Amino acid sequence: MAPTLPDLFVHPLRGVLERLPAHAGATLEEIRVRENRPLEIGYAGRHSFVRPDGTLTTEYRQAYSPGREDCRALLERVTNHSLYAVEEELRRGYITVGGGHRVGLAGRAVLDRGAVAHLRDIGGFNVRIARARTGCASDLLPGILDLPARTVKHTLIVSPPQQGKTTLLRDLVRSVSAGEWHHPAAAGWGGRKVGVVDERSEIAACEAGVPTFDLGPRCDVLDACPKAEGIMMMIRSLSPDVVAVDEIGRPEDAAALREALHAGVRVLATAHASGLEDLFARPVLSGLAEEGVFGAYVFLARTGSKVEHRIVSAENAAREIKARPKPAIRSPDSLPAERRGL
């Protein structure tokens, strides 16, 4: 099995995962552990259950089912034996472990004055394996260059979950900070200073403040920092040319992005949406899109282990949306934020 298997699993679960077929092990994306339910893995865009001997099956009744002890040990590993130290992460529902692997958690929510305080009785884990794909942004980068300004355009990478947004963003950051523009006109530009606000610790996977992924020579990382605040801190103190953030979507993120724009900083961001229409239906994102904040949109589509991207410039995106007939019924979510009283 590839060495990417996080050092999280212990016997007997580890034994099962170590016996996975080589092709699945090498392309492993997700390991889903649910207490007393079948063990499932996601690899190369597919999903499969795992038998106790490590072979794959579509028949869930034959699958290995992790027990209470398996889950308890996994939780201890994920939280570094200290549930009390990760309450903030539990509130958000995931913990990022060493190597940038993100562990999503399912359990019983504990409320404090109506808001989720943390999770208890955790019985479901989704371990997402982080991979660096050096060079995966090299086809894309020439398409989002702003040649007159000698830098990148404000770019939003859009796709549904699990299509490789973060992986692509990571390589974009690396290319920009290393000055690998892959464009003849940009040959002498050199690298740009890149600031990464890594709220989920997924882009850089910092350990003790040092990125474990290669992000190029001119990159600063604000680890585990809330995006909105982080962008402002970045601009104030670290003078970046380009700011990269993951998964924007909250109103305060939008405000910070506008701020960055007017501070002369280029922004690389990602967001969840399945396509252009979806993007314009999400309240915060549609606000940003209608204002023309972004210069280019990148849509990802994935078949198997191959990721394809489509670059849409802001003008084309606006035209495309206008050309389409409006849906007859608009859900309240699709109204602009101010009309919903937000």
Place this chain on the structure above:
Amino acid sequence: MMQWAGAMLVLFAGTMIGFMQAARFAARPRQIRQLLHALQRLETEIQYGQTPLPAALSRLSGIVPPPVSGLFAEISADLSVRSGITVRESWERAIEAGWSRTAMKRPEREALARLGATLGGSGREDQLKHVRLAMLQLQAEEAAARDEQQRYEKMSRSLGMLGAALVVILML
């Protein structure tokens, strides 16, 4: 001549046994106090530092003298080498292995073992409650241990010497 030498030896040995017994009576409250210090520090680490348990325990082992420090150092090392052990297991193992090196008795051991079974497994508030509960129990034990020390420390010292003297008199 030989007889005198033997008598001296018996006297010396008896006195030593008495002194060692007395030292144990004196060491118990002292070690409980050190344990309390350590738990107080753990409370701070959990509440303000949110330090992960392995790091917190290794810090604890730095602030108390041996043999109490050994307990924490062992658990911390156990957890850090990532052998897949749970806190409860390593805690029990460390107490099992290291307890005889301390002068502490059963009630303290139980209080500490109970704490180990819950540590790291719940939210901050809950953890603090468990640590405080263990501290309360230890404080009660400390008072009892001091009481015992006052009552028995001097006595066992004299008893050792007097017992040895009795043996010598009987032998002569």
